[in-house]
Amino acid sequence: MAGGGSLGPAEKVKRGKNSKRKKKKRIGFHLDMTPLVDITFLLLTFFMFTTTMLKPQIMEMRIPPERYENIEVKASELLTIFLRGDGKLFWCAGIPDATNNKPELITLDKIKALSIEKNLKPAVRNRLIISFTVSIDAPYENVISVLDQLNQAETPITEEIGKELDKDGHPTKRARKFTIVEMKDADVKLLEGL
Amino acid sequence: MPKVRKKRMGFVIDMTPLVDITFLLLTFLMFTAKFKSEAENEQQFVIIRPTASADTTKLPERDLAVINVAIDDKTRDTSYYFGLTNINDQKQVWSMIPDLPPALLDKKLVKADSLLLAKFIKYTLQVRPSTKFAMDADKRVRFKYINDAMNIMRKSHAFVFNFVTEKKKS
Numbered sequence: 001m002a003g004g005g006s007l008g009p010a011e012k013v014k015r016g017k018n019s020k021r022k023k024k025k026r027i028g029f030h031l032d033m034t035p036l037v038d039i040t041f042l043l044l045t046f047f048m049f050t051t052t053m054l055k056p057q058i059m060e061m062r063i064p065p066e067r068y069e070n071i072e073v074k075a076s077e078l079l080t081i082f083l084r085g086d087g088k089l090f091w092c093a094g095i096p097d098a099t100n101n102k103p104e105l106i107t108l109d110k111i112k113a114l115s116i117e118k119n120l121k122p123a124v125r126n127r128l129i130i131s132f133t134v135s136i137d138a139p140y141e142n143v144i145s146v147l148d149q150l151n152q153a154e155t156p157i158t159e160e161i162g163k164e165l166d167k168d169g170h171p172t173k174r175a176r177k178f179t180i181v182e183m184k185d186a187d188v189k190l191l192e193g194l
Numbered sequence: 195m196p197k198v199r200k201k202r203m204g205f206v207i208d209m210t211p212l213v214d215i216t217f218l219l220l221t222f223l224m225f226t227a228k229f230k231s232e233a234e235n236e237q238q239f240v241i242i243r244p245t246a247s248a249d250t251t252k253l254p255e256r257d258l259a260v261i262n263v264a265i266d267d268k269t270r271d272t273s274y275y276f277g278l279t280n281i282n283d284q285k286q287v288w289s290m291i292p293d294l295p296p297a298l299l300d301k302k303l304v305k306a307d308s309l310l311l312a313k314f315i316k317y318t319l320q321v322r323p324s325t326k327f328a329m330d331a332d333k334r335v336r337f338k339y340i341n342d343a344m345n346i347m348r349k350s351h352a353f354v355f356n357f358v359t360e361k362k363k364s
Contacts, residue, residue: 037209040216047223057249058328058356063348083337134337140263141333143340144244144359152247182341 059147064179077124078131081111082183083146084191085137093118098190105194108145115153126161129177133187150178232302237275239264244333246359253358254326255279259318261311262303263331263339272335274343276314277303283321290317308346315350327355
């Protein structure tokens with residue numbers, strides 16, 4: 001601590017016209033902000049370089065419980081999309097067959113349009129089952145791309161189907177039927193050479 | 195009469211708006227920053243996520259079970275890793291698993307084969323049935339690993355899960 005002193009009135013410096021002391025101009029107090037700003041900038045640059053603004057997003061999947069009995073579905077309501085080990089895509093409506101109903105080659109950007117077209121076909125409207133058959137050797141990246149395309153197709157399909165009213169006057173609910181399955185040997189043979 | 199000479203003062207820049215903005219940015223970034231979890235710190239791999247179109251659903255942070263399907267940085271092997279975001283659940287689940295090596299008890303992320311993964315999922319659902327599952331897989335892995343994991347989940351009665359993706363850059 002700095003040395004104090006008695007504060008008696010006797011020691012009071014005489015001020016006024018006779019005072020010889022020079023009057024100092026009051027300028028308030030001065031605070032040096034430089035170190036504060038230095039640290040702030042340092043922290044700011046640190047956080048700016050370390051933050052990632054991109055948060056991962058999710059794609060929900062539901063897997064059905066195990067069933068031992070087979071469920072029969074109409075062949076006309078079935079649409080199969082194949083993803084071969086080399087990443088090539090094929091599609092086929094109904095039961096695929098090597099002679100009469102050969103799977104056709106399709107590119108990724110056409111999947112969305114295919115799904116919209118087939119789902120809204122009057123004969124199978126809102127009843128279509130999409131079976132996504134994937135080879136175990138296919139890269140996961142391609143699987144997600146196809147799922148993404150199919151998800152994107154859902155918005156226009158749901159909108160279109162919602163325009164129709166059911167008997168109570170409510171918009172029809174979209175019943176999406178989708179399954180992802182592992183490619184069997186028979187499918188591999190079917191796609192060979194295509 | 196002599197001219198009054200003004201004292202030279204140099205020039206003065208008002209730093210106030212600059213400092214204002216800096217503080218604002220600093221506080222924003224400090225509050226939004228999330229530090230690496232212990233599980234992420236332990237991991238020996240980097241997951242390159244597949245990209246999907248923009249979606250508003252974000253990965254939940256609470257009570258999440260993450261199944262990583264990743265390629266090890268050194269051995270280049272694909273394997274499963276299991277982790278839970280809820281620390282209390284994680285301790286409970288880890289302790290419930292019979293014959294889990296003691297060295298793994300402290301680990302937040304455990305490398306698991308199919309058998310161990312099935313046990314992890316089963317006990318996680320026992321401890322907290324509302325746990326959400328997320329499959330965070332590297333885009334380079336083969337579908338076989340994803341399919342196997344889905345079959346394990348099906349057998350363990352975890353019927354709903356999420357694929358973790360990243361937003362596609364337009």
